[in-house]
Amino acid sequence: MPLLSVRDLQVDFTTRNGRITAVNRIGFNVEPGQITAIIGESGSGKSVACYSLLGLLPTPPASIESGSAVFDGRDLLQMSERELREIRGRDIAMIFQDPMTCLNPYMTVGNQLVEPLIYHRKVTRAQARERALELLAEVGLRDPQATIDQYPHQFSGGMRQRVMIAMALINEPRLLIADEPTTALDVTIQAQILELIAELQRKRNIGVIFISHDLSVVADIADDIVVMEKGHVVERGDRQAIFQAAEHPYTQKLLAAIPAGSKPPADAVREDLIQVRNLCTWFPQGRGAEPLRAVDDVSFTVQRGEVLGLVGESGSGKSTIGRSLLRLVPVTSGEVLFDGTDVTGLAGAGLKQMRRRMQMIFQDPYASLNPRMSVYDTLAEPLLLHGIATRKTVEQGVLQLMDDVGLARAFVRKYPHEFSGGQRQRIAIGRALATRPEFVVADEPVSALDVTIQAQILELMLELGREYGLTMLFVSHDLAVVRHIADRILVLYKGRVVEQGTGDALFNAPQEDYTRQLLQAIPGRGLL
Amino acid sequence: MWRFIAGRLLQAIPVILAVITVTFFLVRVAPGGPFDSEKAVIPEVKAALEAQYRLDLPLGQQYLAYLQDLARGELGPSFKYPGRSVNELIAAGLPATAELGAYALLVAVVLGGLAGVVASLKPNSAQDYIPMSVAMIGICMPTFLLGPLLVLVFGIHLEWLPVAGWGDIPGDKILPSLTLGAAYAAYIARLSRAGMLEVMSQDYIRTARAKGLPEWQVVTRHALRGGLIPVVAFLGPAFAGLLAGSFVVETIFQIPGLGRFYVQAAFNRDYTMILGTTVFLSTLIVLFNLLSDILAAWLNPRLRAQYGEA
Numbered sequence: 001m002p003l004l005s006v007r008d009l010q011v012d013f014t015t016r017n018g019r020i021t022a023v024n025r026i027g028f029n030v031e032p033g034q035i036t037a038i039i040g041e042s043g044s045g046k047s048v049a050c051y052s053l054l055g056l057l058p059t060p061p062a063s064i065e066s067g068s069a070v071f072d073g074r075d076l077l078q079m080s081e082r083e084l085r086e087i088r089g090r091d092i093a094m095i096f097q098d099p100m101t102c103l104n105p106y107m108t109v110g111n112q113l114v115e116p117l118i119y120h121r122k123v124t125r126a127q128a129r130e131r132a133l134e135l136l137a138e139v140g141l142r143d144p145q146a147t148i149d150q151y152p153h154q155f156s157g158g159m160r161q162r163v164m165i166a167m168a169l170i171n172e173p174r175l176l177i178a179d180e181p182t183t184a185l186d187v188t189i190q191a192q193i194l195e196l197i198a199e200l201q202r203k204r205n206i207g208v209i210f211i212s213h214d215l216s217v218v219a220d221i222a223d224d225i226v227v228m229e230k231g232h233v234v235e236r237g238d239r240q241a242i243f244q245a246a247e248h249p250y251t252q253k254l255l256a257a258i259p260a261g262s263k264p265p266a267d268a269v270r271e272d273l274i275q276v277r278n279l280c281t282w283f284p285q286g287r288g289a290e291p292l293r294a295v296d297d298v299s300f301t302v303q304r305g306e307v308l309g310l311v312g313e314s315g316s317g318k319s320t321i322g323r324s325l326l327r328l329v330p331v332t333s334g335e336v337l338f339d340g341t342d343v344t345g346l347a348g349a350g351l352k353q354m355r356r357r358m359q360m361i362f363q364d365p366y367a368s369l370n371p372r373m374s375v376y377d378t379l380a381e382p383l384l385l386h387g388i389a390t391r392k393t394v395e396q397g398v399l400q401l402m403d404d405v406g407l408a409r410a411f412v413r414k415y416p417h418e419f420s421g422g423q424r425q426r427i428a429i430g431r432a433l434a435t436r437p438e439f440v441v442a443d444e445p446v447s448a449l450d451v452t453i454q455a456q457i458l459e460l461m462l463e464l465g466r467e468y469g470l471t472m473l474f475v476s477h478d479l480a481v482v483r484h485i486a487d488r489i490l491v492l493y494k495g496r497v498v499e500q501g502t503g504d505a506l507f508n509a510p511q512e513d514y515t516r517q518l519l520q521a522i523p524g525r526g527l528l
Numbered sequence: 529m530w531r532f533i534a535g536r537l538l539q540a541i542p543v544i545l546a547v548i549t550v551t552f553f554l555v556r557v558a559p560g561g562p563f564d565s566e567k568a569v570i571p572e573v574k575a576a577l578e579a580q581y582r583l584d585l586p587l588g589q590q591y592l593a594y595l596q597d598l599a600r601g602e603l604g605p606s607f608k609y610p611g612r613s614v615n616e617l618i619a620a621g622l623p624a625t626a627e628l629g630a631y632a633l634l635v636a637v638v639l640g641g642l643a644g645v646v647a648s649l650k651p652n653s654a655q656d657y658i659p660m661s662v663a664m665i666g667i668c669m670p671t672f673l674l675g676p677l678l679v680l681v682f683g684i685h686l687e688w689l690p691v692a693g694w695g696d697i698p699g700d701k702i703l704p705s706l707t708l709g710a711a712y713a714a715y716i717a718r719l720s721r722a723g724m725l726e727v728m729s730q731d732y733i734r735t736a737r738a739k740g741l742p743e744w745q746v747v748t749r750h751a752l753r754g755g756l757i758p759v760v761a762f763l764g765p766a767f768a769g770l771l772a773g774s775f776v777v778e779t780i781f782q783i784p785g786l787g788r789f790y791v792q793a794a795f796n797r798d799y800t801m802i803l804g805t806t807v808f809l810s811t812l813i814v815l816f817n818l819l820s821d822i823l824a825a826w827l828n829p830r831l832r833a834q835y836g837e838a
Contacts, residue, residue, distance in 0.1 A: 056737055089740035096738075101731040105830060106753045115749075116739040151829040167739070 002029035003175055003207040004053075009067030009077075011045070011052045014060055023049045024231035025066070029224075030175065033205040035198070037218035039254065040228035041450040042421070046211050049228075050177050053077070054092060055084045071175065089116040093168035097180035099160035103152040109163050110148035117170050135166040139196060157314070158189035162196065169200060176201070177209045182217060186313045186477040191521035194221055213450040215251075216258045219243065219524030227251045257455040258524065259484040262503035263307070263462075273439060273471045274302040274325070279334035281317075281324045294320040296495035297334075302439075307465060307472040309486030309503075311479050311518065317495040318475045322441035325473065326358050327351065338439070356386045359432040363444035365424035369416040375402070375427055376412045382434040397434075404467070405430040406460060422453035429460065433468060441473045446481060458485055480522045483507060491515050529832070533822065540814040547810045548598070548803065552591055555794075555802050562607040562797045581607060581800075594803070603804035608796045614804035621786035624694050628704055628777065628785060629770045635709030636766065640716025641759060647717070648724035648755070649747065659717060666714030671773060675707040675780040694783040704781040708774060712766050716759050724755035753827055760824045764817035771809055 011023040023045040030036045038046045051057045053069045053076050069076040071092070076084065093116075096102040104112055113136070114128035123131075129148070136144035139162040152160055161181060168176055178197060182190035198221045201208050210218055218225065218239075225242040227235040227250065235248040246252050279298045282291035295317045302308045310318040323329045325336055331344045343354055362368035369378060379398045383389040389397040402409050405426040416424055425445060432440055442461065446454040462485060465472055476482045482489055483503035491499040491506070491514065499512045510516045563569060563577050578584045582593055597604055603614035643659035650656055682703060683691035690700040727733065728751055736750040737743075775787030786805065793801035825831040 054738065056734060085740045085742060087740070088738055094735075094738040096731060096735065098731060102735045104732040104736070104750050104754075106828065107750070115736075115741065119739065119741055119745075151833075153830045153833070164735075167735075 003032040003071065004030040004209075005068075005070045006049070006053070007068050007070075009049060009052070009069065010065040011048055011057070012063050012065050014063070021065075022062075022231055023052065026228070026231075026233045028226045028233065028236065030207045030209055031223070032174070032207050033201075034223040035201060035208040035210055035218075035221055036224045036226065037210045037212060037222035038226045038228060039212055039215055039218065041213050041254075041452050043230075044228040045231040046228045047179055050094075050179065050209060050211060054088050054094070054177075055079075055081060056088075056094075086120070089173075090120040090171045091173050092175045092177065093171065093173040094177045094179065095161070095164045095168045095181050098184045099157055099164055100184065102164060103160055105152055108149050108151055109155070113148070113163065113167050113170060116167065120171055131170060132166070135170055136163070139163070139166045139169075139200070140192075141166075156189075157185055158192060161185065161189075161193050165193075165196065165200070169204070172204065173206065175207045175209070177211070179211045180213065181210075183212070183214075187479065187523070188313050188477075188517060188521040190217070190523065194523070197221070213452075214258075214523070215242075215254045215451070216522075216524030227254065253452060257451040259455070259458070259478075259480045262483045262507070263485060263487060270303040270305055272301045273304040273306075273339060275335070275337040276300050276321075276325070277335040277337070279321070279324060279336060280332040281320050281329055282332045291332075293495050295324060298492075298495070298497055299334075300490055300497065300500070302471055302473060304438075304471055305469060306488065307462075307474055307486045309482035309489040310473060310475045310492060311477070311482050311489055312492035313477055313518075315494075316492040318477075318492050319443050320495075321492075322360065322443050322473055322475050326355070326360055326441055328360070352386075356435045357437050358439045358441070359435060359437040361425075361428055361432045361440060361442040361445045364448050365421055365428050366416075366448070368428055369424060369431075371416050374413050374415050375407070378416075378427060378431050379434055382431060386435050388435060401430040401434055404433065404464065420453075421449050422457060425449060425453075425457050426460065429457075429464070433464065436468070437470070439471045439473070441475065443475045444477070445474075447476065447478065454481070461485065478522075479506070479518045491518065529822075529825075532825075533818070536818050536821070540811075540818070543814060544807065544810055548595070548807055549591075551803055551806045552594065553587075555797065555799055556587065558797065560797050562799060564797070581605070598807065603807070604800035606793075606801050607798045608793070608801070614800050617789055617801065618786065618804060618808055621784065621789050624783050625771070625774050625778070625785035625787060627701070628694075628708060628774055628783060629767065631701060631705035632709035632712065632770050632774075633763070633767060635705050636712035636716050636770075637759070637763075639709070640713035641720050641756065643713070643717040644720030644722075644759075645724055645747075645752070645755070648721045648728065651725060656721075660721065663714040663717040666710045667718075669710070671707055671711065671776045672780065674710055675703075675777060678703050678707055679780070692780075692782040694781070694785075700781075704777050704783060707780070708770060708777045711773075712770065715766070716762065719758045719762055720756055723758040724751060727751045727755040730754070757824055757827055760820055760827060762820075763823070764813070764820035767816040767820075768809075768813040771812065 007027045008025050009023055009027065010021060010025050013020045013022055026049060028036065028038070038050070040046045048057065048062070052062065052064055064077055067077060076087070103109070110129060110132055113132040114125065117123055117128040117131060118125065133144045133148060136148060141147055141159060141162055155163065181197065182193050185193060194217065197208070210222060212218055222239050224238055225236070226233055227242070227248065229250045235242065235246065235251045242251060243255070246255060277299050279295055280293070281295040282293050284291050298321060300308070310321060312318045320329060324331050327343060327346070334344070336343050338354065338358065346354055376398055379401050380394050383394050383397045398412065399409050402412060407423060407426050407430070416427065419427065445461070446457050449457060458481065464470065474482060474486050486503060489501065489503055489506055490497050491512070493514045499506065499510070499515045506515055507519065510519060563574055575584070582590055585593070594604065603618070606612050606614055606617055609617065643663060647656040647659045679691045682689045689703050690697045693700040694704070695701065733746060733750055736746045741749070774785060775791050777783070778785040778787045789801065790805045793805065
């Protein structure tokens with residue numbers, strides 16, 4: 001008998017534009033002791049379906065129109081809020097996507113951890129704390145005694161997600177719902193968290209629903225896979241069936257979106273556009289403390305027309321290198337020669353001139369676009385600022401950019417919030433290309449996007465790179481993504497370059513342990 | 529933390545010095561002087577008075593002399609109340625004003641906070657609209673209108689509360705405190721509503737619900753602290769406003785407080801009194817802003833860590 005059996009579930013939302021069916025008569029089972037993955041892109045209804053089971057959707061605007069969800073012989077959808085509350089956090093627990101925002105920043109980790117235990121099991125605070133310490137040790141936190149009384153901001157993203165997992169497991173639930181638990185994490189941390197979830201699941205023999213937009217993430221751990229598109233379940237099957245013999249075109253599209261393979265090697269020998277010599281960017285850490293050596297004696301060159309990939313985990317200094325080249329952070333020492341000119345010494349008009357030729361695309365298209373400027377304003381600003389267009393020609397210039405990045409011209413007066421994440425990243429790319437730069441730093445441009453969108457944006461960047469003759473520095477924590485787009489790759493660790501080479505060379509014959517670790521961390525590498 | 533506090537206190541010195549300097553020269557630029565009156569004063573008498581109060585010295589020297597006195601904590605003699613020093617006058621008016629301010633602040637925080645939190649729990653419902661409309665009226669209504677109105681209703685019509693005085697009849701402190709606190713209660717209601725709405729949409733509130741906590745525990749344990757931080761940050765400026773606004777209330781309710789001395793001093797060109805009260809009030813305001821910052825930092829562990837390092 002399945003642990004959870006969902007049948008015919010329909011969830012509607014009432015919006016200003018009428019009713020929208022977010023989840024359309026779906027059904028799936030979760031077996032005890034198995035991991036069931038629900039896969040689909042943003043807006044496919046995968047999270048809504050799971051939240052509706054636990055009464056975690058605000059009603060209104062949401063309403064459950066039909067269906068049943070039998071857990072342990074009782075229908076969750078027929079329960080009163082009071083009965084559901086008894087089940088939430090005791091029999092069914094959840095972990096969420098973003099560990100940065102899902103823990104209460106005003107409470108110590110320990111106090112948050114013991115809450116479900118004290119509330120559901122009526123144990124004393126001391127007993128609960130004892131249990132919390134055991135669990136923190138089990139999820140792999142170093143020195144729980146010392147860290148239990150710290151606040152969430154004192155933990156890294158991966159550690160916070162471990163705390164979330166401990167919190168979910170503290171009542172020994174029988175079903176765990178994990179909503180994109182690794183999406184906000186670096187690839188290396190993702191691999192650790194996935195392993196942890198799988199291990200704890202085996203040990204406790206509980207059922208898990210694992211929600212993700214990325215099939216490759218669940219390639220190693222899922223028993224069953226449910227694929228959702230636009231509120232419907234389009235395909236269902238065990239892991240073998242989905243990865244070996246997917247039938248539905250949407251599933252095939254998801255599989256195709258997993259970055260694989262590397263760029264064909266460039267043939268012609270080209271001149272160097274950028275020469276970085278002994279670059280150091282250190283950040284002072286208050287009086288008396290050693291400065292943080294974010295970038296420590298790094299040298300490399302970028303050839304004209306080349307895409308150079310920078311790979312490393314959070315804190316490896318990869319973003320700081322990009323920012324140093326563009327003089328967005330002060331450089332401590334070293335030289336950055338751009339087309340023969342040392343940009344580290346530039347100021348005033350010289351710097352402005354250089355900025356026109358070097359542009360940046362940022363990671364989070366939700367945060368990097370000014371919400372009070374329409375697409376038109378965003379794209380027109382650099383054109384006018386750098387005198388590339390006049391008042392008369394600026395409209396033509398803006399529309400041309402819209403065409404180039406694949407946005408419909410009709411959207412030109414809209415504001416960022418009216419666009420999806422992928423469309424916003426297109427706007428951001430358009431803004432960077434507006435000045436007709438020769439060199440672009442792309443700082444994790446696809447890591448906030450769904451895999452399918454990620455594939456489209458990577459394609460767009462490759463295409464525009466050829467069309468505009470761009471030289472690009474592509475920064476990412478994901479080796480598979482970088483291999484897909486870059487001609488050459490630098491692997492960074494703690495502010496230093498540990499290895500460099502072509503994508504194929506790194507994949508097939510990594511020389512350094514750290515590169516091997518990064519390769520190990522790529523989810524579903526068996527598929528590649 | 530101590531370093532942060534010490535730093536802020538050091539920063540306050542130039543601020544207060546600037547206030548003194550600007551006030552010192554501004555009151556002297558204003559036409560008229562402390563000894564002008566309709567009756568002609570014999571020139572010898574006027575000269576003697578001016579000598580006594582150091583008004584015959586060049587302005588620069590007067591300024592330096594004033595600063596020297598101030599460094600010893602002397603605010604100088606009052607021009608209009610012969611024989612009494614500004615220190616004495618402030619000491620006489622302060623208790624009533626401080627008490628009034630404290631009660632008004634209490635009214636503002638309790639009423640405003642409660643109304644804001646209640647409104648935020650069911651946004652866009654009657655439970656939201658009613659307190660928020662009252663708050664809007666509270667913001668729009670000037671104190672000099674609200675005071676007499678409350679007196680009319682509760683003092684004269686219903687005869688529940690005394691219409692004036694301070695500490696003479698039981699209950700005579702209620703109406704002034706309400707009058708002074710009302711506008712701030714309204715601001716705080718709006719601030720706490722906005723703060724709570726923001727926090728209630730955070731991911732960690734969803735986490736708390738997913739743990740199975742009942743809604744009241746979600747609100748009190750997880751939301752209140754973050755939701756009320758904007759209110760705490762507002763308390764410093766609010767206190768400044770309360771002190772400045774107490775003059776109107778003190779006049780309406782015949783309260784022997786600092787505000788009345790202050791305004792009279794301005795009309796009378798009582799230079800030392802104006803300066804003394806300004807210095808005293810601005811110091812208080814700086815201190816209260818610091819206090820509300822410390823409180824906000826104490827509530828927010830991330831800020832605490834930042835200040836701890838600074």
